[in-house]
Every structure is written in structure tokens, then in C-alpha cells.
Amino acid sequence: MAYNHQDIEKKWQQYWSKHKTFKAENHSEKPKFYVLDMFPYPSGAGLHVGHPLGYIASDIVARYKRHLGFNVLHPMGYDAYGLPAEQYAIQTGTHPEITTNKNIQRYRQQLDQIGFSFDWDREVRTSDPEYYKWTQWTFIQLFESWYNRKSDKAEPIADLKKIFEEEGNQKVEAVCDETPVFSADEWKSKSDTEQQEILMNYRLAYLSETLVNWCPALGTVLANDEVKDGLSERGGHPVERKLMKQWSLRITAYAQRLLDGLEKVDWPDSLKEMQRNWIGRSEGAALHFQLAKPDGSEKQAEGIEVFTTRPDTLFGATFMVLAPEHELVDSITIPEQKEKVGEYVQWAKNRSERERMTEVKKVTGVFTGAYAINPLNNQQVPIWVADYVLAGYGTGAIMAVPAHDSRDFAFARHFNLPIIQVVIEEGEEPSDPATWEESYDSKEGIIINSGFINGMKVKEAISATIQKLEAMGVGTGKINYRLRDAIFSRQRYWGEPFPIYYKDGMPQPLKEEELPLELPEVDKYLPTETGAPPLARAQNWTTKDGYPLETNTMPGFAGSSGYYLRYMDPRNEKEYFSKEANQYWRNVDLYIGGDEHAAGHLIYSRFWNKFLYDLGLVCEEEPFKKLINQGKIQGRSSFVYRVQGTNQYVSYGLRKQYDTQALHVDINLVENDVLDTEAFKNWMPDYKNAEFILEDGKYICGHEVEKMSKSKHNVQNPDDLIERYGADTLRLYEMFLGPIDQHKPWDTQGIEGVFRFLKKLWRLYFDENDQLLVTDDRASEAELKVLHKTVKKIRDDIERFSFNTGVSNYMICVNELSELKCRKREILEPLAVLLEPYAPHMAEELWSKLGHEGSVSQVNFPEFDEKYLKEDNFEYPVSFNGKVRFKLSMPADAAPAEVEKAALAADEAQRWLEGKSVRKVIVVPKRIVNIVVG
């Protein structure tokens, strides 16, 4: 009877659960260590082999830190709100909560099977009212706060009201929407509603008209990641942009702090870079172009604000462009152009996302007939409308410098507008822009054709121009961010209800004691006939006083933005978390998760945390000190090809003859790339009436190696592997696959090797009849050396998160001890402890079989002693001109001169020295000898 993983693993999992072995205490003399995994969305497909990769790594660290005497917080929970459960509810009528709870149960069972050391008493679920109470509570705090630029933090709206009452808003520096200046008296004379409307411009959670991805066929707004190529991912329906009243979070107030904070965290550079790009800080100038009167003679009072990063090229601005949505388009267009401009704006608005994306290169636009005046040279430049200028960035208007911007260049060429070169590379002669094929790169160079800045370098010219514009009062240096405020409303059922009701049409927050506002029952999980969100179907969806409640729900990232805080004090009924708990746990020491959350969760969380920091609720400004991205375990996806606009699916080899859209299909419906068409029809209701265009009587699927994810339906689940090899083998194998942060395709081939290793380890302790072989004899030098070498390496490898080499080191250790036929307790006992982080079940079993009570997870980690690692001799590789020719064994402490002498005198050296003179000998102690001959 050999290693029986099934019994052993079940036994110890039960033991851990019964004894609450991994419970973390909020009061402890021990130093704290907080290891966190990104919590999963419990999908119906269950856990796949990619999920545990990060969990295993973090579990190894958590277990290791416990051995070192840390009080470890290692919690797990569920990001329980999400579209799949809601979609399922729409299709079947099953309440998403039922589906979600079922999926959570399955997740829990799967997680337990892998033997994680989570403190399950701290589990949170975002869909649990006890949890989302605090999500709602935070929303109210955001609603009741504004961002004061002077103090550079969030402050109460109540304070802002006081300022308004005392001195109006002229001295207020806030991150807010455009608001007219008013005095204290004017403020007091406003009606309550008017005051509320103004305050809305300042609130960090605010209601406004926003452009959204509207899918008429599905009757709902879609998040950006639910839209693919301008079509809805589910169903393939067209998506259009539409203005809707939506809640937003004023995350832009934190743009600079979000950027600065990146300097303070230990995150992968690539991920920091992604966040920097997402925040998209650009320095430049805001400037004002006045309008010329229609007859072209004089200036008008009105003007156009533009943002540019290159004020130094202002003399090369030969025209201006407004976004079709720009508010001035209507008013400045001259009567003769009204019709054309109107048509263009209409056309541009109705153009779907898809068209916009596929026709990026196509140049379109219309002249308004109006002119603006270049403030520096008083030249009149024509104002155009074109959709290559986006309403959402900067001011929605640009000064076009065709000589030095590729888009402006294309536009100027197409409409025959003048091009003036204003930057030139040092030492080059200007050329005629008419002969150019593309715009001229102007990042560096000398300014020409530009009046007072002629001859300056780009950098000087930028600051000189800004100075001049400021002096003239027509412009100012400005920093612009690409980051947009986060749209926070979803027309969905399965999400947190907003703690908001409407009184006289104005939103009002619920009182704290009215939280949580629980999700109501509805008859159907669809929008109403009038297009209102599903919550509008709920009976009596009003406050006690009869005021209507908000019918939108919060998006997926709401609940995940602060979950790491709730873990610190998850059962607190009075507060989000206690101050003491937060002071003790502070922030996450190690956070492991995928980099797909770079621009979403990881920005929102940082924002959320900073906001709570401003409120004095959390003591650390950055939530995640160190972060590791686990690489994705890639899967092999299968595809079917839907003929555009139909429910017909064409086989892989024939797809080129049609206009098709590739859709992922569940790999379980596919064998050797052949689709089980009947199973496919039953897979999802959308496909029920699917028709197929076959080749050779079969439907052949396309395939691709890409990341394994529920949406790609290429999930490989771990249950079968655990059944066959055990959790310890799975843990070791997932780590053995390669570096934790690298992507790698899943392949079960190598798992046998890891399984063999565990069996071999087992045989060090037991004979074929399961009799313990361990003796109390003294260990030999050689055995001690193997042990101590391994202890050092295992520690090292965990500290630097090199788990794959960690596994190799166990293997080397076991190979060597097997070779030595080691049976010594002095060696095998520490080895069991050493193994615990990676293969905890086997470690527990060995520990108890060695005669110990209690869990090995509480025992101190083995120390290594350098004295056992000392080598008396070192085998020098001796190379000639860099090529290793022979080995030379020398005492480890031999002086370089001695080594040199011995190397040159060695028999093997003679054939390489023959007829050559020694130019130089390099001896690097305990490394190498290199003899240069020639």
C-alpha cells in the first residue's frame, strides 16, 4: 500500500476545518502579513485550472509566513454580482441569487479540495446585504463629498454649502463640472432645487447626462468589455452611443494622486505603465480662439477653447476642428452651410460604433463657414466640423497643425487646406509641404515660420508660448488627463441598488440606518415596456414616505473596490471595519491576480481607498503594497462562424465564402475540432434554431490558443486531476509549469512527473507495507548538506516568488536523499515541515506519522546552517580563450595565484598551451579560470 492521496487529503482538510487551523486573529503580538487573492466571480462552469494558479502561489506564501511567526490574513470570498447569472435568470426565470449560491457552493467545494489555508470565517460575498450595505454606505459618502483642490482631498458637501452661504463659489477650487460664478446672496436666493442642481456639479458621486453603449435589441446599456467590434458580445446586435442620465464617480479628481501613488507601490512595471497610459496625463496649454465676424472683418466676443500639447506649433495652425457634438457647432455655422453641417452632424451621430471603428482612415468633415482668429498672428483660420475630433477629450475642439500631426495632415490634404511647417530638425533645410507624403515628426527640433519663437528649440518654445498666451490673457498652461469619470449606473437587476430616492426629481440619499437597501423581487429580469431598468418592475419600490427609489443598479466593480478592507473586520455590524482592525492589518502585503484588471478593478480600488483615506477611515493611502500578476494559463479555444445577421453557422473551411463573425464555442462540445451540432443547439437558447453549413458532412471548428476564461468557453477543470493525482500533485504541478507571472498553455503531460516525485518522497519514509522506516541514527555530513542546501533554496525561492524552481529543488533533494538511502529522522522531519507550503496534506500526514500531535503548519520553519554548505574543494572550470576545456579541483580557499599556477601546470592544459604564449590569466575565486593564449 503506497501513498494514498485521496484518504490523506480528505482527512487533513477535515482536520483544518474542524480545528480552524488558519483562523487569523485581529489582536496579536505577532507581526501581521496580509496575503490576498483577487476573489473570483463564481461562474456556472466552476473553477478551471487557471484560477488556482494564483491561489496556490499565495497559499504557499501564506503558509510559509505562518511558519516564520507571522499572523497571516489569507481570506477568500466571491465577486458574486455579474451578468451570467442575470442572463440565466432572463432565460430561465431562476433568481440570480439561487444560481449564484449554487455556483458558490461548487466553488467552495472545489477550493476546499485543493487544500487552501483560507480563513473561511472571513468570507465575504458582494451580493450579501451585510456586505453591500457598506458598498451603499460608501456611495453615500461619495455623494456627500466634493474634491477640494486647495487641500487636495475629498471634503464634506456640508462644508461646501457653508462656503456657498458665506462667500459664494468664486474662491472655491474644486474638481467639478462647469458652474457659473455666484455670490453668497445669489446662492441664498436660489430655490432648493437650484441649489441641489449646483451641488450636483461638485459631488464625487453625481448624476449627469452621459454617452453610453446602448443596445436597443437587448434594451440595455452595455459595459465596454461587453461590446466587440461594435456588436454586442451576446447575440451580435448593433450597439449605438446614446446620451442617458447616469450616475458617475468623479475619479478624475484623483488622477494625479493615482499617478503619483504608483511610485510608492511594488507592482510590475508593465502594469504601472498600463495605469499610467490609462490615466493619460498630458501637459500642454488651454487656449482661446476668438471668432471672426461672419463678414470676416472683426472679432466677436465668443470663442473656442482648445487644448493642445504643442502650443509651440500655434503658428502652424491653419484651421480648427470641432467635434460634431460640440455645443458651438450650431451657433457659429453660417446660414449657407447650415444644411450641410446639419446633415453631417446627423450622419456622424447615427454612425454606429462599428462603422467608426472600421472606417478610421476615412476622412470626413464639413466647413462651418465661420473663422477663428489665431491669437498670436491674428490670422483667420476656417472652422470645420469632423468626427475625428472626439467630444469626450479635452474641449472637443482642436487647433489643427497639419504639418506636424498625421490626422490633421490627412484632413488638410483631403480638403485642400494650407499646410505650414513650423518645426524642423536642426541643420535641415525646410521643404515644401506640398511635396510631403506624411506629416513631419516634430517631437524635437527648431521652430521656424513662427514670429517671436523662431529659432527656439521645441521645449523652450512651448514654455515661451505659454508665457506669452498667459500674458495676453488668452491661454494658460494646463494638464489634461485621458482618464474619464467612471459611469456607475447599470440598467440591470443583479447588482447593488443605489441608496437613493427622488424627491421633486432631485436625488436624495437614504439615511445610514435605512441601509442596506435590499434588492427587491421582480416578476421578470428584463427592462419594462417603456425601457426602464428591471428594478422599475418591483412592487412598492419607494421609501416609506412614498418617494420613488433609484431603479439603476451599481456596476460589477462597485463591490470589488473595497472588499479587501471588509476582510479585516468582516462581521462588524456597526461599521465598514473598525479603526483598530484597519490599524492592525493596514493594507495588503501581497496581492496576486490577473493583469486583466489593470485598468478596471486596480484603479477603482485605489480610488476607493484614497477616498476613504481622505475621510480618515483607512490609514494607508495605497491598498496593495506588492502585487504579482499570475500569468494566464492559456486554453485552446474552439470557434464557430456565424454568417452575419443570420443564425447560420458555416464550417471552418468554407467560412471565407461568407461574411462571418467568429464566436467561441464550449470546448466540451467539440472533439478533434468537430462540433457536436446537436449539443450546440441545446447549449444556449440563442442557438436553438441554428443551421449549419457543413464540409464533408461535418462541422469543423476553428481553434486558437488564448487565455482560458469562462467567456471563451475553453475551460479545463481541476476536479478530475485531483481525483486521480491529488491536490498536492496539482499544487506542485501548477507551480512547476513555469514562472508564476508568465503565460503558458495548459498541458497535463508533465503532471505524471510531479506525481512520481511525491510517491518517491513517500518511499523515503515508508516501505511497501506502509511501515515507517525512519530511524534516530545520526545524519551523515552528506545528508545534512542535502537538507541544508534545500532549506536555503526553498526559502530563497519563496522569497523571490520563484515557485517553479522551488519544486525542482524538492525533487533534487529527494533524488539525492534516495540515492543516499537516507532514513534519518534528523533529516526527514525537517523535510516534512519544509514541504508544507507546497504539499500541505502530505506534510501533515508525514508529520503525524512521525509521532507528532497537531498541525505541522504551526511549526517553525527549518533554518539552514552555512556550516553544512561549506565545500572544501571547488572544481574550477578551466577555459582557454573562453572555451571550457577541463576541470580542476582546488581547495575552496586557494589563492588566485595558486589556482593559476595549478591550472597552467595541469596535464590537460599542455595541449592547449603548446606553441602558444599565455597573454593573460583570469581567476575568479570559486567561479572560473580563463587563460588567454595567442
Add this chain to the structure above:
RNA sequence: GCCCGAGUGGUGGAAUUGGUAGACACGUUGGACUUAAAAUCCAAUGACCAUUGCGGUCGUGCGGGUUCAAGUCCCGCCUCGGGUACCA
């Protein structure tokens, strides 16, 4: 297009600070045990040349460079993966 990351045997990967390239596994081949299989154990396994033995040449995507010494550093490319996209 732009920004990141990666290219090492048949495969996954190792080489932590410029110092023996290919650790540890998988796979393959041969062998032991067995009636047989499984399990286990042993041996070989980068390519090429030589093969009676000693051995030699090449080799970390490609082309250059720095160095006594380069997978590792520098310059110029190529390929693959990821992110992002009219961001002024």
C-alpha cells in the same frame, strides 16, 4: 500606428550579481523485474562531425558591438503574445 512582455533541446522550463548553457521534469529509445501489463528501477538523449578510442566543431530568434568571458550589457532588425487606439 503606439506602449509593454517574450523568443534557450522534440516539449515545459533552469542558469538569482556578465563567469561550466540546457538544472529539474515531460517525451523518446534501450535495458532490468514480470507469463504479461501496470508500478518501480537503471542507462542514453542539443545538433553535427569522428567513432577503435581520445575527441572536435557549432549552438540561447537574426545582424553587429563591448569584454579575458555575453542567454545575460549596448546598437539595429525579425517573429510571436498582450494592452490600447482618431486622446489633439
